[in-house]
Amino acid sequence: MLNKQKYDNAFMASFSISQDELNNKLVYQSIPAWDSVGHMGLMTAIEEAFNITLEMDDILDFSSYGKGVEILQKYDVIL
Amino acid sequence: MQVIDALWETRNLGVSCCEISVNHTDSTSALEDVLYSLNAEYQVVKIPVARYDLIKVLNKANFNFIESSINVTHNLHNIYYDVIKKRMNDSIKSEKMTAHDTEHLNAELKSGIFITDRIYLDTTFTKDMAAQRYIYWIQDECNRGANLYKLVYKGNAVGFFIFKEIGNGGCYPFLSGLYTSFKLPGLGNILLHKIIEEARGRNLKYISSYISTNNIPVIKIHIAEGFSIANINYVYIKHNRNIGVLC
Numbered sequence: 001m002l003n004k005q006k007y008d009n010a011f012m013a014s015f016s017i018s019q020d021e022l023n024n025k026l027v028y029q030s031i032p033a034w035d036s037v038g039h040m041g042l043m044t045a046i047e048e049a050f051n052i053t054l055e056m057d058d059i060l061d062f063s064s065y066g067k068g069v070e071i072l073q074k075y076d077v078i079l
Numbered sequence: 080m081q082v083i084d085a086l087w088e089t090r091n092l093g094v095s096c097c098e099i100s101v102n103h104t105d106s107t108s109a110l111e112d113v114l115y116s117l118n119a120e121y122q123v124v125k126i127p128v129a130r131y132d133l134i135k136v137l138n139k140a141n142f143n144f145i146e147s148s149i150n151v152t153h154n155l156h157n158i159y160y161d162v163i164k165k166r167m168n169d170s171i172k173s174e175k176m177t178a179h180d181t182e183h184l185n186a187e188l189k190s191g192i193f194i195t196d197r198i199y200l201d202t203t204f205t206k207d208m209a210a211q212r213y214i215y216w217i218q219d220e221c222n223r224g225a226n227l228y229k230l231v232y233k234g235n236a237v238g239f240f241i242f243k244e245i246g247n248g249g250c251y252p253f254l255s256g257l258y259t260s261f262k263l264p265g266l267g268n269i270l271l272h273k274i275i276e277e278a279r280g281r282n283l284k285y286i287s288s289y290i291s292t293n294n295i296p297v298i299k300i301h302i303a304e305g306f307s308i309a310n311i312n313y314v315y316i317k318h319n320r321n322i323g324v325l326c
Binding site: 028032034035036037038039040043044047053054056059060061062063 | 163232263265
């Protein structure tokens with residue numbers, strides 16, 4: 001599976017949203033599902049999908065769909 | 080039924096206030112008798128859920144629904160650590176506050192870090208009143224023995240909680256929150272987890288707290304951290320006169 005598809009799947013599975021909703025407007029707290037609890041689930045899904053361990057600063061900084069793409073580059077995950 | 084003359088709210092909000100807690104066994108006539116004898120400018124009534132008869136009485140007396148108050152408890156067993164939560168939890172420390180920290184907390188409260196409580200949402204009151212009420216409330220509880228803690232990440236205070244023991248192995252951490260610049264993803268979970276750790280560190284047996292249905296993310300965090308619902312009350316309010324006249 002392509003990295004982009006893995007990334008999108010993590011969001012869709014964590015927040016029960018569709019592909020149509022995955023864009024740069026998707027930010028922390030922009031939908032009810034992406035709150036503090038939802039964020040923990042998303043981070044788990046991202047780590048499992050790419051077999052990485054996110055640093056604390058990156059977990060806190062992972063505040064949007066677009067920002068996550070930038071952060072994953074640090075872990076050699078290119079989307 | 081408990082009828083409390085909430086004198087502290089006169090200082091906090093500038094109005095006389097009466098708080099009534101209705102029990103499951105109380106009748107509609109008993110509630111009516113109390114309501115029509117009240118003179119307080121701000122009246123708060125808490126009733127058990129599924130009592131439509133009481134709701135009708137309150138509607139007839141011109142009370143408005145403002146929130147449901149959920150009593151949640153945690154028995155401090157079976158604390159769940161997933162890998163990410165443990166990593167985050169280990170990066171953040173809780174420390175007792177100094178006087179300087181308390182000043183910082185008060186400044187954060189004045190900036191409006193709480194925006195879902197029944198005072199903040201009530202347009203009869205002002206945002207400043209809602210904030211000042213928290214400051215007074217915390218001062219009162221600290222004078223009665225509660226302790227204030229700050230959460231520290233990389234040298235920065237990112238949030239706080241207040242911890243109050245209530246006897247019989249219980250505690251009531253009645254207020255906690257993240258500071259404005261640190262309302263970051265995932266920190267809310269860690270904040271509540273630190274409260275659980277503090278209770279366990281003190282060898283307490285349970286936590287009992289109240290959360291509002293106006294704040295769904297906080298409800299979800301409590302569920303995720305293993306809290307159980309002990310009880311729910313509907314909360315109704317009524318203003319007997321315009322607060323603007325008083326100010």
